[in-house]
Amino acid sequence: MSTASSRDAAMRQLIPEFTTPFVPDETVGEAISAHNSPQSRLPTMLVRRGRKKIGSYLISHHLLIVEREEDRSAAAAAMTAAGFEVRPSLDVPRGGEGVLRMKPTVIGAWGNVMVFELTFPSPRSSPRVALYDLDAQALCVVSKELIPHVTRVLAFMGMAVESAGTRALPARLRDKLDWDAEMWGWSHVLDGPIYPDTGQSKSAVVRTLTPDAAARVPDDVALAVDEIFAVPVADPFIPSPALEGYPVEGFWSYQHGVLEPETVAMLRDAASRTQVSLPENWEAQWERAMAISPSHAPSLTALFLHDSHPEWWGAVTPYKVGDHQWLLGHSDKKPMWMRVDETNAEEWRFTAVVAAVVAAIDDLDWLVPTSLVPQDCALCGRTFTPSKLAAGHVAQLRTAAVCHLCVRILPDGVAGSRSPALEAGATAAVSEVIRYAGRVISQSMLPALFADEAIDPVTLILLQQVLPAPTERGWVAWLAKAGVLGEGWRPSRGYISVAADGHECRSAFERFVDDYLWSAKIPHDVEPPYPYDPDLNPNGSRADWLLPDGTFVEAAGLMSKREYAAKMARKNELAAKYGIPLLVLTEADLSRLDTVLAFART
Structure with missing residues (x-):
């Protein structure tokens, strides 16, 4: 464990990196709604803006927790309108004030305790740096440098701090924090904990864009992606003696999405039980899937059938096959319509359709051998095999030409203030997507633009690497920065500009x-x-x-x-x-x- 002085020194360097200005959200996004959270041990509601989770509400403490402080006012108003009492804030951030951005989570298994994480871009580790006891109002931090910042964030939630320090909570809770400063933000992946002799991988990989990839986008975008790629990341696929003789290289979460012979047999057995009849022209979706990635064709076909035959899909009886048949990957690799289904019926319906597709194809012995054929990544040029790609990633990105490291796109976008290169790249990426759209669009319109295949998949991945964070209010500022709003001006509220037709x-x-x-x-x-x-x-x-x-x-x-x-x-x-x-x-x-x-x- 590092010393208190070394932790304080490291935290003084990190705090500016995670502090960004508070920008009041003057526009209104999609409708905010609350849903039960069946996975929580505490009575909790999930708070969503449209389909995106923006926070949670702890019923027992009337506590509203938001992932972006800018969403608090609208979320509180929506919860109040829905009949929930929301604890009033003890303090509110001012426009332009720097706020330390952390991820707060209430963990029921530890009691009424809230943990704060500094969230680094994946796959870098996100350290737990503070714990707050909701009942005792005691704050435990890994560094005293955090006390004023976390105290202020808690005040936004309406929570006071009666005592604070590095030993403010019992040892059993203090042990939940990450006290080793050297591990904060370390890029690491566990290579196959399901195998007894695998351990932590420290194979840091530094990437650069190939000339062909860089030529696809404006120079500022290419330079920004190169800056992101220059950060060493760990390759989760490490040769291991435990995997000798195993047909597919292992990933720590077993989410590669390439069907092995055992899984194919299990799905065919399930198909004999479910008796799902595929629609007449299902082969067209199979051919479409094969054109994108033969290695992932069964899962891709099922996803395409969901989109092309919605009425037929709704009539399919959900069927659960096994406990861990992750045919697409972790939640972030699943389509939104599957993620928001709290009953898991859509995921089981998807499994039933994959089983029907597998049963309809007589010979699938080529799946694994095909997935192990080496190819060069279209972005960084590194050699990889399709077996290392999650089927969900392939479906989202519409390509299997990009390696398992380059498909990782920052989930919250580029903040835009970390470096001049990233800010210039984000600005250029905004201008480029508006060029492809042919008009000014909101950030909520981007998924439709990306889905209509107007942008080549590899080019799209490059742009997504550096597009700014998904906030409607922030998006307007980026549009202005990119110069696509024309000669607009800012009144006290809104943004005056002239549309494409002169209005x-x-x-x-x-x-x-x-x-x-x-x-x-x-x-x-x-x-x-x-x-x-x-x-x-x-x-x-x-x-x-x-x-x-x-x-x-x-x-x-x-x-x-x-x-x-x-x-x-x-x-x-x-x-x-x-x-x-x-x-x-x-x-x-x-x-x-x-x-x-x-x-x-x-």
Whole structure:
């Protein structure tokens, strides 16, 4: 264990790295909802914005925990509206104030204790640096340098600190913290704990982009990716005596997704029990999967069938095959529709369909040999085999041409303030995705852009490596930095800019919608007036757009504001009174404008 002075010195260096300005979120993202958390030992609700988890709510303590402090206000308002009492904050961050970003988690197995982690990008270890007893209000830290920072974060949650120090909690809890400063952020992977003679891997790998890969993207993007690749990472696939004679190299979580003969036999047996009939043209999805990665074709085919035959998929009976048949990989490698299913029915339905696909193909003896054929990574040029890729990664990225190290994309994006190269790369990547989209889009629209295959998969991976963190408010700032909003200016709220068709937009939300209407060739006039009404419209309110069929369209971007929501309610009442078709768009609709506005395209 390192000394107190060495831990303090190391923490003084880390704190600036994890401290970023608090930027008040002036826009409203997708709707916030709360769901039971069946995996928690404590009565807990998961808090989501759309499908993305943004925090949790501990019922017993009325405690709202958010992953981004910028989400607290909207999350608290949503929880209160849903009937939950939320502990009021003892302090609030000011705009531009530096906040130490940590990951807080309440762990029921340890009692009413909250642990704080400094989260490094995977695969670097994220050390536990503080513990807080919710009942005793005692804070234990690995370094006294953390006390004021963690105390302030707890105050945002409404929690006070009665005592703090490196020995503020019993030894059984102190032992849960990572006291060795040399291990903070160390890049390491466990190589096969399921095998008795495997241990920690320290095979650090430094990568560089190949010239062909660098030529795919703007220079600033290539330089930023090279900076990320210059950080040594551990290769989790290490030759081990325990694996001799084993057909597929082992990964510590057994998530490679290549079906071995034993698994194929198990799935064929399951298929005889489930009797799933594949749709008539299922072979087209098999051919599509084979074109991407023969090694992962059964799992890819099942995923493609989910998308191409939704009604048929919904009629498939879920079937659980074994306890650890991770056909796609860990949760982050599974599609969102599978991740949000708390019953696991979708994952078991997926298993049943994979079993049916396996049963429909007579000969699959080539799966493992094919997966062991060496190939060069399209990004870094290192030799790898498809057996090292999780099937879920291959499905998400639409390619098996990138090695198992280069497919790792920072889950929260690049912060943009870590280095000039990363900031320049993120700015260039934003400009590039807008170029591909052909219009200004919100960050919630990116998945649809990526899914329509407008961007080559390898190029897309390069851009995703350096795109900024996924926050709608931050995205607008990045759009401005990239210069794609034109000659815009900032009022006290929103962002004034001129859309592609020349219409002036008073917020980024309006700009996203107006540019969509223009790109979809939907005629639209701006700011049509509502009829005068002495009670509902004495001051001449206007809508945002008028469509050819007479529909008024409103971009309702501030529904969490009470006055704004009341104003929108009056507009709804006014439209109903005078028979005006009214479409109210929220930012949750941005990712599905094709569907919401389908009636206007005909």
